[in-house]
Amino acid sequence: MYALQTRSVQYPQRTDWHEDPWLVRVWDRCASLLQRWIHMRESRQIAFVRAVALQEARLQGLAPDIIQQALSDVRLRLRREGLQQVHLAQAFALVRVASQLTLGLRHHDVQIRGGYALVQGFLIEMNTGEGKTLTATLAAAVAALSGRQVQVVTVNDYLAQRDATEMRPLYQWLGLRTAWVLEDASPAERRQAYQADIVYCTGKTLTFDYLKDRIALEDRVSPLKMLLDMYTGRWQQQVLLPGLQFAIVDEVDSILIDEARTPLIISSQGGSAEEDVFYSQSIGYARQLQQPIHFQFGENRQQIDLTLAGRQLLDRLAENAEGLWCNRFRREEAVLQALSALHRFQCDIHYIVRDDKVLIVDEHTGRVMPDRSWEKGMQQLIEVKEGVTLTPPRVTLAKISFQLFFRRFLLLSGMSGTCKEIAGEISRVYNLRMVRIPPHRPSRRLQYPGKTYADAEQKWQAVEACILACQQRGQPVLVGTRSILTADIVSKRLQKLGIEHQLLHARQDETEAEVIAQAGQRGRVTIATNMAGRGTDIKLEPGVAELGGLHVLITELHDNQRIDRQLIGRCARQGEPGSWQEILSLEDELVVNWLPGLNRLLRILLRTLPDNTCVQFLARSYYRSAQWMLERLHRRIRAKLLKAEFNLRRSLSFTGKME
Numbered sequence: 001m002y003a004l005q006t007r008s009v010q011y012p013q014r015t016d017w018h019e020d021p022w023l024v025r026v027w028d029r030c031a032s033l034l035q036r037w038i039h040m041r042e043s044r045q046i047a048f049v050r051a052v053a054l055q056e057a058r059l060q061g062l063a064p065d066i067i068q069q070a071l072s073d074v075r076l077r078l079r080r081e082g083l084q085q086v087h088l089a090q091a092f093a094l095v096r097v098a099s100q101l102t103l104g105l106r107h108h109d110v111q112i113r114g115g116y117a118l119v120q121g122f123l124i125e126m127n128t129g130e131g132k133t134l135t136a137t138l139a140a141a142v143a144a145l146s147g148r149q150v151q152v153v154t155v156n157d158y159l160a161q162r163d164a165t166e167m168r169p170l171y172q173w174l175g176l177r178t179a180w181v182l183e184d185a186s187p188a189e190r191r192q193a194y195q196a197d198i199v200y201c202t203g204k205t206l207t208f209d210y211l212k213d214r215i216a217l218e219d220r221v222s223p224l225k226m227l228l229d230m231y232t233g234r235w236q237q238q239v240l241l242p243g244l245q246f247a248i249v250d251e252v253d254s255i256l257i258d259e260a261r262t263p264l265i266i267s268s269q270g271g272s273a274e275e276d277v278f279y280s281q282s283i284g285y286a287r288q289l290q291q292p293i294h295f296q297f298g299e300n301r302q303q304i305d306l307t308l309a310g311r312q313l314l315d316r317l318a319e320n321a322e323g324l325w326c327n328r329f330r331r332e333e334a335v336l337q338a339l340s341a342l343h344r345f346q347c348d349i350h351y352i353v354r355d356d357k358v359l360i361v362d363e364h365t366g367r368v369m370p371d372r373s374w375e376k377g378m379q380q381l382i383e384v385k386e387g388v389t390l391t392p393p394r395v396t397l398a399k400i401s402f403q404l405f406f407r408r409f410l411l412l413s414g415m416s417g418t419c420k421e422i423a424g425e426i427s428r429v430y431n432l433r434m435v436r437i438p439p440h441r442p443s444r445r446l447q448y449p450g451k452t453y454a455d456a457e458q459k460w461q462a463v464e465a466c467i468l469a470c471q472q473r474g475q476p477v478l479v480g481t482r483s484i485l486t487a488d489i490v491s492k493r494l495q496k497l498g499i500e501h502q503l504l505h506a507r508q509d510e511t512e513a514e515v516i517a518q519a520g521q522r523g524r525v526t527i528a529t530n531m532a533g534r535g536t537d538i539k540l541e542p543g544v545a546e547l548g549g550l551h552v553l554i555t556e557l558h559d560n561q562r563i564d565r566q567l568i569g570r571c572a573r574q575g576e577p578g579s580w581q582e583i584l585s586l587e588d589e590l591v592v593n594w595l596p597g598l599n600r601l602l603r604i605l606l607r608t609l610p611d612n613t614c615v616q617f618l619a620r621s622y623y624r625s626a627q628w629m630l631e632r633l634h635r636r637i638r639a640k641l642l643k644a645e646f647n648l649r650r651s652l653s654f655t656g657k658m659e
């Protein structure tokens with residue numbers, strides 16, 4: 001069907017770095033549309049499901065050794081003849097049988113359809129809670145049986161380890177080796193894990209390991225040099241990944257879109273001690289500037305500008321200074337960056353301080369990223385601000401964005417519950433076409449009427465009332481917040497009211513599994529950041545479904561609608577009952593600085609006519625417009641980054657370098 005280079009090539013991956021000419025792009029689009037029409041038509045999918053069911057029926061009642069023989073046969077044929085339709089159906093049937101025997105879960109027909117799309121390099125949209133983890137096993141196992149090394153990419157380490165551990169018995173039964181790679185694994189552990197047939201890891205881990213390989217290989221990418229390295233043992237000692245053959249990306253919108261805004265950088269220690277003094281001075285000067293006299297924020301607090309008075313004060317402050325401070329451009333740039341460190345980056349929102357270290361909190365997953373730091377001196381500036389020990393400055397060795405990295409896979413597929421709005425961008429950037437997979441059972445998710453309040457205090461009172469009502473009914477409730485800071489605020493308020501609750505955020509990450517395990521129990525209140533947003537599977541205690549299942553309470557909207565929808569997706573999974581509701585205020589982080597005049601007007605209206613449907617509609621639309629503007633801004637940043645990377649690659653190819 002399509003040719004994949006496999007282990008005979010030392011480091012299989014796509015070899016071109018460049019942006020395709022527009023004619024090629026149009027051709028690729030037409031080809032992928034045609035491919036989707038041929039392979040992914042409803043009738044074709046249904047025919048495939050029938051073929052799998054037929055093969056499965058043939059396996060029923062057979063002795064274990066005969067099933068094992070069938071497995072060996074299909075493995076051989078897949079290796080020899082590739083992923084042919086006829087072999088696929090038999091292989092899928094074997095994986096289904098293996099799953100039932102080992103996990104007690106039989107793939108639903110819709111999951112067979114999902115797996116069929118994945119193994120052919122499509123992006124599938126399956127509702128949250130429909131069982132994408134199990135769906136991925138079909139494509140991963142079949143590709144691995146055919147000799148490809150597969151990487152299943154998840155959004156965080158917790159999910160990588162959880163999914164690999166839970167699915168391992170199924171793969172083991174099929175004779176496939178499974179492993180997972182965590183962020184803090186040693187190079188030897190990583191190298192060993194990547195040798196497995198199916199590896200679970202995060203996008204960041206995989207991309208960083210690829211960058212490390214590029215640094216290790218330097219110019220030794222020609223087949224001859226690679227072969228030489230293999231015989232001399234240099235290859236085995238240095239290279240981590242087996243190449244980029246087939247990746248299945250879970251939560252594709254988070255990894256390929258949201259996280260694609262920031263390039264991943266490998267750096268080494270560099271810079272000098274004088275830089276520490278420079279950072280302290282920058283923060284010192286920045287602390288003397290006042291808003292709005294000396295500096296002002298741009299739209300959405302994304303940018304800071306000095307006013308004339310600010311520039312003049314800075315000139316006076318730096319009058320007797322030396323070195324870089326004598327250069328006006330440099331000093332203004334340094335102070336602007338220090339102002340960002342002071343006012344844009346906030347403790348318990350963007351980072352936490354733990355053990356004399358500033359640790360970044362991932363805005364998409366709500367998790368701490370222990371080995372990451374901001375670039376261009378921002379890390380040191382924030383460390384000066386927080387009064388912790390300064391980490392030595394670093395210099396960039398290699399850098400790549402997800403957009404460029406994931407295009408390098410020979411075969412790529414993905415899945416998510418929330419990707420229809422970004423399907424166009426994914427198709428443009430990664431040439432991945434979306435296929436919608438229907439739910440196994442109709443959804444029983446209820447939406448309760450939401451409400452927007454003029455100020456935060458009113459909102460929190462309404463949130464408390466809602467939590468109390470749920471608790472009295474015995475219904476578990478998951479309260480979604482945007483940051484650790486807000487989660488702590490809610491927690492303190494509940495403590496005052498004597499409401500027992502659990503916290504799930506980056507400061508409590510060691511109790512994550514325990515908190516999730518209890519979140520579906522009768523009367524349980526869980527306050528969470530984005531950490532509960534993706535992949536989290538909250539199982540309901542017996543009897544809770546009769547009380548209405550889990551209730552998700554959204555107390556603030558995020559930078560994009562998809563993150564909110566993911567949080568909503570924690571309830572009413574697999575056809576169970578569940579409900580959700582939004583309680584917002586116009587003092588929320590997303591809108592507080594958005595069109596300030598309109599914000600003030602709407603707040604007056606909300607105070608005078610809080611229950612008026614029209615006013616509520618206007619407030620909700622205003623909130624959505626802020627979200628929409630941010631989504632647009634982020635889309636532009638991604639497009640700019642990809643363009644810049646293509647240009648960089650083009651100029652490097654002239655000088656003969658790789659990164």
Ligand SMILES: Nc1ncnc2c1ncn2[C@@H]1O[C@H](COP(=O)(O)OP(=O)(O)OP(=O)(O)O)[C@@H](O)[C@H]1O
Nearest residue numbers: 105106107108128129130131132133134417535537
């Ligand atoms: N075929 C099946 N039979 C029975 N239960 C299943 C089946 N497939 C999945 N499940 C169960 O459904 C629940 C949800 O699965 P999973 O977490 O993989 O969903 P998901 O689609 O990845 O959700 P999200 O989009 O939130 O990550 C799990 O408890 C899983 O065991």
